[in-house]
Amino acid sequence: MGIKKSKADEMLALVGLTDAANKKSSKYSLGMKQRLGIALALVSDPELLLLDEPTNGLDPNGIIEVRNLMIDLATKHNKTILVSSHLLAEIERTATHVGIINKGQLLFQGTIDELHQLSKPMLEIDVNNVEQASAFLLQSGYEIAEQTNTKIIIPFKNAKESGDLNTLLVQCGFTVSSLYQKRKDLENLFLDITKNN
Secondary structure, eight states, rough: OOOHHHHHHHHHHHTTTTGTTTOGGGGOOOOHHHHHHHHHHHOOOSSSEEESSTTTOOHHHHHHHHHHHHHHHHHHHEEEEEOOOSHHHHHHHHHHHHEEEEEEEEEEEEEEEHHHHTTEEEEEESSSSHHHHHHHHHTTOOOOOOEOOSEEEEEOOOHHHHHHHHHHHHHHHEEEEEEEEEEOOHHHHHHHTTOOO
């Protein structure tokens, strides 16, 4: 490619392979090979880096290394990275913007926050005597989205209302063991968006 050796050394350092520079790539682990591939793609200093399943087949350490490398490239080296992946938990940890494609059709495009806003946040309340607590909340004007043997799930509005609800339940003799906001993860949002397509 006509590049100087110093550029190769710079790329190896960037992807954390300086110590393995004199090792044959056939002896590299899969994670090291993935990072070497990213280094090769970066040699020409592209503005856009396209990665297809960059963490596929890697062990947990390899996944973390590639994830941290992508975050560093985007934040410290101003690279735009387009990742194609079915590992939605990884996408959720690294991406700022997502596109959901199903059967060749783009169903969603936007920021991770915009995607999460499609899911109505819920408030999960672990409480003793779920039946009585549910009846009490209904009488008090709250909407019950779901109820299990140990939990009541209602639509989340804001932190103040959550605090007021906790105080109300405790003052009326209920024991609230936990109360927390719950959102659907990217995997469940993906299933919601694609189920009718």
